[in-house]
Amino acid sequence: MAVSRAMHPEKLLNACALKGLHVLGTGDALHPAWQEEWKPFLSNSQGICVIPTGEIEDDHRVHHLILAEDFGQFDQLRDLLSQNSRSIGTNGRPHVFLSGEAIAQRVHEVGALIGPAHAFTPWTALFAYHDSVAGCYGKESINFMELGLSADSSYGAGIPDLSDVPFLTNSDAHSPLPEKIGREFNKIQVSGNLTPRNLLNCISAGTITMNAGFFPEEGKYNRTACVRCFTQYSVEDAGRYNWRCPADNGLIKKGVYDRARELSHGTPRQRPPYLHLIPLGQIIQTIEGVSSPQTKKCREIYNEFITTFGNEIDILISTPLSEIRMVHNGVADAIAALRENHVILHPGGGGKYGTFSLL
Numbered sequence: 001m002a003v004s005r006a007m008h009p010e011k012l013l014n015a016c017a018l019k020g021l022h023v024l025g026t027g028d029a030l031h032p033a034w035q036e037e038w039k040p041f042l043s044n045s046q047g048i049c050v051i052p053t054g055e056i057e058d059d060h061r062v063h064h065l066i067l068a069e070d071f072g073q074f075d076q077l078r079d080l081l082s083q084n085s086r087s088i089g090t091n092g093r094p095h096v097f098l099s100g101e102a103i104a105q106r107v108h109e110v111g112a113l114i115g116p117a118h119a120f121t122p123w124t125a126l127f128a129y130h131d132s133v134a135g136c137y138g139k140e141s142i143n144f145m146e147l148g149l150s151a152d153s154s155y156g157a158g159i160p161d162l163s164d165v166p167f168l169t170n171s172d173a174h175s176p177l178p179e180k181i182g183r184e185f186n187k188i189q190v191s192g193n194l195t196p197r198n199l200l201n202c203i204s205a206g207t208i209t210m211n212a213g214f215f216p217e218e219g220k221y222n223r224t225a226c227v228r229c230f231t232q233y234s235v236e237d238a239g240r241y242n243w244r245c246p247a248d249n250g251l252i253k254k255g256v257y258d259r260a261r262e263l264s265h266g267t268p269r270q271r272p273p274y275l276h277l278i279p280l281g282q283i284i285q286t287i288e289g290v291s292s293p294q295t296k297k298c299r300e301i302y303n304e305f306i307t308t309f310g311n312e313i314d315i316l317i318s319t320p321l322s323e324i325r326m327v328h329n330g331v332a333d334a335i336a337a338l339r340e341n342h343v344i345l346h347p348g349g350g351g352k353y354g355t356f357s358l359l
């Protein structure tokens, strides 16, 4: 449900190689059939470290992200939660009739990690329903927090509750297209071999050296806006209208930008650098002035870049502009603008992604 039909381990692994990613979360690891699909690919020819991951929805509709060392931990977790869920073996992201605290206890019991998924999203997320971490997790600790596409580290840096919590920037991709997978990623310092156990240890220890992803304004819930017509409002105006859009009576959803500001107090804590990126496919689409990165022309240009330079992240971050220029002049100008932060953002809100133009 809710994902592309093309979601298959082999396609996902190939997409990781194109992007330049070395680690991939499986998603939906509680689902027995999805586990079976993954098992032949846990060690793979692309050399990618596969981490079993999954989401659970709790009794307040908060989504939790779980990272485990192996599928066995998810099997144990499924057993522990089965009497509190009607959808645990059948739904990729099951609903469990337990509090965040009770779920976190069980996750820790099996040796896995837990943190809020897309924490700032105005629904099905921690800060949609709770003003504090303890409000959801009680006495249980969280091992990380996933920021979500509409936030960057600065949104959480001033929230006192989060001062010791590492931030993760994950894509939550529902499709293996290169504009979706790896649109956000983490750079993590790993001591020893790249294994799921080592990686989990590094995440809890907070050895994340860089977060990368969307400009938060690109996210679809960045600003406070009507979910029907996407008109954006200030929090004051939204309150005056009782959170109903005067144009069409649609629900006005508080944006991540406003939510983070109201939760932040005091001096923001220092966080690893956050690199704002735009997927190469979207850059090519913008330069070509077409409606999708999937047009034949855009795909041809994208493929030429990958054939020439190996992977997308290198192209966006480190390939010399003079070399990029030899493949495509306009794209070189755009990547130069991105690297210099010369980007004009038109923030998203109410469920509509933001857009950008490059100077």
Ligand SMILES: [Zn+2]
Binding pocket: 226, 227, 228, 229, 230, 231, 245, 246, 247, 248, 249, 250
């Ligand atoms: Zn409206």
